[in-house]
Amino acid sequence: ALTAWIAIVMLPLIIATLLVSYRPKLRRWLGPMTTVALTLAGLTCVAGGFWVMGRPEMSAAAVVMITQFAFTIFPLRALVALGAVLPFFAMHEVLLFRAYGDGVTSISLILYSLGPLLSLFSGLLANMSTERGARERFRQGKIIETQRRTIARERARADVAERSRELSEALMRLTESGGPLARLVPGDVIDDKFRVVKTLGRGGMGEVHEVEQLADGKHLALKVLTGTIDREALMRFAREARIGASFDHPNVVEVVEVGVAPAGMYLVMELVNGPPLAARRERFGEVAWALPILAQIAEALASMHGRGIVHRDLKPANILLDGTTQKVTDFGIASLSDLPPEPVDARGDTLVTDRDPGLTQTGAMFGTPLYMAPELTAGSRTAKPAADLWSFGVIAYEMLTGSNPFPEPPILARLAGRTLEAPRALDAAVPPEVRDLVERCLSVDMARRPSAQEMRDALMRA
Missing domain, CATH: 1.10.510.10 (Transferase(Phosphotransferase) domain 1)
Structure with a gap:
């Protein structure tokens, strides 16, 4: 019966668990299947040690080994691993005490009971320590990544503010005559960075377009001056770029880029849908x-x-x-x-x-x-x-x-x-x-x- 159980249930379950570990789409099932496989493996070994072989020491050895596997080898959280171990640990202890006096001496009882118990506590402590270290490394990694993004964002923001001053001054010299500027159409590429997707709105002095950032496919809003422009219009536009780039706040539209294209001076902002x-x-x-x-x-x-x-x-x-x-x-x-x-x-x-x-x-x-x-x-x-x-x-x-x-x-x-x-x-x-x-x-x-x-x-x- 034990051989049939192993062949019909245990081996297919172990093979299925291994296969799931190599399939990213099925990874969410890996934890539950591993937990079930460990529990059933432990119960099978305990049953085999006591009822088939009549050797409690084999059951104790199996409990020690599978417990260590659950807590240190497999990627299970401490409480999940504990839930997998407790059923066969409890079964081993119950059968061991029942066998006391029937071939099991007091010293054997202590040894065969203490070994699995020490394995349980040492594995639990090791798992918790590893888990704490992983959480700390993850937290530190997130802090470092956030700091890197913040520094990069602040540098970009400072560059936008400084560039908007330079561009507005240069563009004012080029537009003293107040000549008209061309309009953008879907498909146009600006500065080899942004592709116009569609026009979101037009006004007397400017247009707003949805654009795709070529580097990463991110969609943004691009605002550009159109028609006949003068010094005052440019000053207003440059001011908007400088102020929008001057700080980062979730309730303020962020300015991420500013430049000059054949269509005129433009600024790129986050897209608000x-x-x-x-x-x-x-x-x-x-x-x-x-x-x-x-x-x-x-x-x-x-x-x-x-x-x-x-x-x-x-x-x-x-x-x-x-x-x-x-x-x-x-x-x-x-x-x-x-x-x-x-x-x-x-x-x-x-x-x-x-x-x-x-x-x-x-x-x-x-x-x-x-x-x-x-x-x-x-x-x-x-x-x-x-x-x-x-x-x-x-x-x-x-x-x-x-x-x-x-x-x-x-x-x-x-x-x-x-x-x-x-x-x-x-x-x-x-x-x-x-x-x-x-x-x-x-x-x-x-x-x-x-x-x-x-x-x-x-x-x-x-």
Whole structure:
């Protein structure tokens, strides 16, 4: 019967386990099959030692050997190996005590019992030590790899920021005449690095394309100036590259490359497949949906302000939804502490005005009227982080209530000399702490507005 059991069950199981170890697609079954094979092998050896040969020492030797195999030879975790060993270890101990007095002396009982027990504990300790060492090596490897990636990313980011300055200066010299630039089409290759896959969007001054990075096949977004460009457009574009490359944050679109091609100056950013927040206005008014999104926007603002960056054109169209992650983009008119801003003749819903024909750059004003703080009538160059908090407050009010806080943009009312109306009260469904901070964001008094960090903390608690 034992011979038949070995031939019919044990040998096929061992062969199948060996075959699975060489098939990557079946590797997930290797652990369970190894565990079953070890358990059955141990039970078979114990049964054979006691019932077939009548030699308890053979059972003890088999238990010692298979236990060591389970803990040190096969790639099993400590608890899994212990689960494989315990059944035949327990069977050996039970049969050994039953045989006591029937040919098994006290000394034999101790020896045949102690050997497997010592093998069990020594194997378990060895396995746990090996496992701990493997985890530590894996952790150290991950730390080193993360550090390498961080260093490489920081170097690349610094290179992008420096190159954007050089390229913008060179390109401005080449475009003093303001000549038109060619448009990209799918299939075009830029700098032997990127292949255009499709056009994602076009505006008055630029285009955004989905591109494939030839080196690794990764898909990215490429933004390029088109049409007739001038110095101001280039300054805005270079500023976006510098600021986007200046820091790494999960809620800010990362800039990974900048250069000049026949189609013009371009920058390459991570590709966000989701729509802008402006395309989700049908959900404005859903408080539970809005709060986590607002928390991430506030987190991005806190990071920007901590690095001396004021966005100056925060609006739903510049916030991209990437699954459960929100990303702020478009730093074209943002201010960076070491880069003086230039006035920009932008298109669409972005306002550019000069209150006096002889006004200097300090009085130049640009942004989107609905989201612009009223103090920016004095000029956007001196915009403070509080101006971003006003914009954030308008976005938060819209998302939490589904309506605008003011009947007309306050900045236009101030330009026209009209009295600014107080914002409508927020709904009671909004958490009280958030309601208070949003109302403070919309205060004409800049000193009353909270910081982005305060706003983020309150939203995280909501």
